[in-house]
Amino acid sequence: MIKVEDIAFVRFRAPDLGQMRAFLEDFGLVVVEANDRRIVARAMGPAPVAHITELGEPGFAGIGLRAAREAELRQLSEAEGAPVQPFDAPGGGLVVRLADPDGHSVEVVAGQTPAPPSGLPGGEPWNSARIRDRLRQSRRLAAGPSHVVRLGHAVLNVSNFRASEAWYKSRFGFITSDEIALSPQFSVGAFMRCDRGETPTDHHTLFLIQSPKGPGFNHAAYEVTDFDDLMLGHQRLADAGRHSEWGVGRHLLGSQIFDYWRDPWGHTLEHWTDGDLFTAADGSNTATLQDLLGVQWGPAAPPTMG
Ligand SMILES: [Fe+2]
Numbered sequence: 001m002i003k004v005e006d007i008a009f010v011r012f013r014a015p016d017l018g019q020m021r022a023f024l025e026d027f028g029l030v031v032v033e034a035n036d037r038r039i040v041a042r043a044m045g046p047a048p049v050a051h052i053t054e055l056g057e058p059g060f061a062g063i064g065l066r067a068a069r070e071a072e073l074r075q076l077s078e079a080e081g082a083p084v085q086p087f088d089a090p091g092g093g094l095v096v097r098l099a100d101p102d103g104h105s106v107e108v109v110a111g112q113t114p115a116p117p118s119g120l121p122g123g124e125p126w127n128s129a130r131i132r133d134r135l136r137q138s139r140r141l142a143a144g145p146s147h148v149v150r151l152g153h154a155v156l157n158v159s160n161f162r163a164s165e166a167w168y169k170s171r172f173g174f175i176t177s178d179e180i181a182l183s184p185q186f187s188v189g190a191f192m193r194c195d196r197g198e199t200p201t202d203h204h205t206l207f208l209i210q211s212p213k214g215p216g217f218n219h220a221a222y223e224v225t226d227f228d229d230l231m232l233g234h235q236r237l238a239d240a241g242r243h244s245e246w247g248v249g250r251h252l253l254g255s256q257i258f259d260y261w262r263d264p265w266g267h268t269l270e271h272w273t274d275g276d277l278f279t280a281a282d283g284s285n286t287a288t289l290q291d292l293l294g295v296q297w298g299p300a301a302p303p304t305m306g
Helices: 017-027 070-080 161-172 227-239 289-293
Strands: 004-014 030-034 038-042 051-055 059-067 084-086 094-099 105-110 148-158 175-183 186-193 206-210 216-224 243-251 257-262 268-273 285-287 295-297
Touching: 004 017, 004 105, 004 148, 017 030, 017 038, 017 051, 017 227, 059 070, 059 216, 070 084, 070 094, 070 105, 070 161, 148 161, 161 186, 161 206, 175 289, 216 227, 227 243, 227 257, 227 268, 243 268
Parallel strands: 004 051, 059 105, 148 206, 175 285, 216 268
Antiparallel strands: 004 059, 030 038, 038 051, 084 094, 094 105, 148 216, 175 186, 186 206, 243 257, 243 295, 257 268
């Protein structure tokens, strides 16, 4: 077993790369490679790749996870009998390609060259009733897309939760944060975080949910700079006539403020901010389907979600 440290990217196919590019730019990603074969986009953080679209029939084409060291890729390669190959994308590095029990492509990358950092907006003091922090100074925000910092998690619909859970945990070291139990004997999914020891990490990097619709892509979620940045991005996507799926609201499990949108072919991408961070020692909980779909504020989940 290796321990992945984060999700790296999601991969799609689309028949019109120009349309996908326009959507990604409204969403707040930065296109770093565009040709007649594919477009590659990054966020503003150091990850050189965050979203890949290849020309083809529309669909989900897999997730990428990131290992801390190339040595871990060699270990995975030996255990799985899958070769270590050069990763053909900006930032380079190496990749081992696997398929999960439902046939979803899972690429594990390491050794990518980080992208140059981009400056993030915001950071101005915020006035609340408790703390008056911004004095003798106006707040003025620049309209435009959200400043997406990084890909934070992906959600996959699976045909058999326990089989997929075992597959991902035994290879990549995921830890359950919240397991979704319909009864004490029957669980249908789990929010899983990376095992980064004492380093706090997102409440979930991967969420697997057994779906009556069968296996497939549920959504991928990108962290934005802060709440204002999320709302500016909402305005931009709404003004551009994009398809809002669900939001704005605050989740119960993971606690994020969320905002879900669909790409031109119906794949759901999420903006989020202010999520929970836990260490490996923080343990696991069980929760209900009501907790999963529940919000602390905001609209109820639409029936189309996921
Ligand atoms: Fe999400």
